[in-house]
Amino acid sequence: MALLEIKNLHVSVGGKKILNGISLALNAGEVHAIMGPNGTGKSTLSNVIAGRDGYDVTEGQVLLDGQDILAMEADERARAGVFLAFQYPVEIPGVTTSAFLKTAINAKRRAEGKPEIDAMEFLKLVKAKQKLLSMPDDMIKRALNVGFSGGEKKRAEVLQMTLLEPRVAILDETDSGLDIDALKIVSEGVNTLRGPDRTFLIITHYQRLLNYIVPDHVHVLVGGRVVASGGKELAEQLEAEGYARYLSAA
Amino acid sequence: MKQSALLDHPFGARYAAALPAADAARQDARETLALEGLPGPKREEWRFTPLRGLAKIPFIPAASADDIDVCDLPADVPRFTDAHRIVLVNGVYRADLSDTASETGLTVTEAKTPDHGVDAPLAVLNAAYMSGGVTISVRGVVAKPVHLVSIGAAGAEPAAFHPRLAIAVAPAAKLTILETHHGLPGQPYFSNPVTTISVGTAGVLRRYVLVREDSEAFHLATTVADVAADAKFDAFHLGLGGALVRQEISVDFVGEGAAVRLNGAYALMGRAHHDFTTFMNHDMPNCTSSQVFKGVVDGESRGVYQGRVLVARHAQKTDGQQLHKALFLSRGPQIDCKPELEIYADDVKCAHGATTGxxxxxxxxxxxxRGIDPQAARLLLVQGFLADALENVDDAVVRDILSGEISGWLMRKASA
Structure with missing residues (x-):
């Protein structure tokens, strides 16, 4: 059984159809990349899996371990192991990164029947993970994402992913706004999380990120449909040829 | 004033009869009070904060009640370690609960008479029945901050008290003061403090005020401040409790180059009412005033912000900013926000803004x-909204105390 299975997913937003029957099976241990031009439904797909309001699922299922998660609230899905790294992480003044991280870690631990993390253990853990992502220690004292540069925001997303150890990690345009150094650091962070119990769905416009996070499968999304699937060579081909031939076919 | 603006109130002959004969200052004020009464809803400055409920309660002077016994500091009063502590119970200085080790430059004396005339209507009531208070004078730099604790309590009958506080910061002197206002549950009490502040040339006063009165209590505070040349007056006010609370602050700029920050936050639930009314009287050039107030409202509460900035013709290069932000947690509450700019100078930088959401x-x-359930998420965001206001509190220890008070409010709300 696939860890995450998307079956014939149809989604509308405000009466307008965005996804037209997407089916994907993501097995544990695999990294899948979804590529496509702007406005083809890539972010819709990630938001629907994560449980954002405002999307109308008219048909289909999203199964985690064979269980449909579409009826679950976003926070329940997250505790079940779904993680969305946001394209545009929100800035929340007044909420320190550290208070936020602790609340999120404890939400997960409670769901797993574990006791809350103690303060020392928390600081040690965060410090170690921050080092891995070349983040300054004092970043967690700052308000969540407030005044962070584009690169810092994306690193903070990967830091959260590293701390929450999700089973399904969705990266929505994580490469946008990153310079090459930040891209490498973020990719390394993701690569250290790759493992037999986890699957990744990497949504990107460009092939660049996939040089660093090498996918097992690449899917091309055009007009709310998967129009082609292949190995990592498909990404290279798209980089060379563009989306033109898929666009004309769609 | 028109008769229709008057309000019948309990502070007449019956109230006076419970007290010893008044001195001349108090007698004058009683005559003014008899003529002018308490402000009714037709007085513009009191339109959003009706005193009808207060005026119906048959208060007696707290000083005349013999069944009020406060012999300890209540456990929930925040402890400001390494600070001078001044405790007032029903407005009266209590040496037995206070702890003011002598420090060079700091003088604390009991206030006996309402010697500074303050025109605001509640200040007239205060002068008529002034029943205690303290004068804090500072020369040089006072290293240890001052924590002034006010405890209100009624006995078998509702009780009122009218203390005078005076804070005088000499030229080039510095003081940090935290005032926290609390009370005991029971019959309603009414705290009606008047505070007069003067900050001398190049002096610095940091004043932090927490109002967490009992949920049945009334707290109507009037503060008037004179700020001299190159002086700094930095104030933060937090309103977290009381049935009806008004913090009215007016500032006179009496010298050039003075800088004033009046910031604040409030959080209301149930039927609580909180009013910030401010007046910045820019009568000197090259002064700055900045105001940021944030409120969280739930239940059927009501929040009021009225901020008036007056810039005289000769007060060129004035910088006056005001901002009010309100966060609604439900559909029931009401916010009245009235920023006013009245500018007669032509080279000034003034702005006001207001948001609600x-x-x-x-x-x-x-x-x-990130797996955080809706209730915990709302808690985190509300706390963040208020914590963001605390960024304006420079003193780290005070900031921690106020942050703890905000957490306490959120816990009370969660269990309400």
Missing amino acids: ELDPDHLFYLAA
């Missing part, structure tokens, strides 16, 4: 996507 769905989704 609910919790941002994008913020809620972000927290949900």
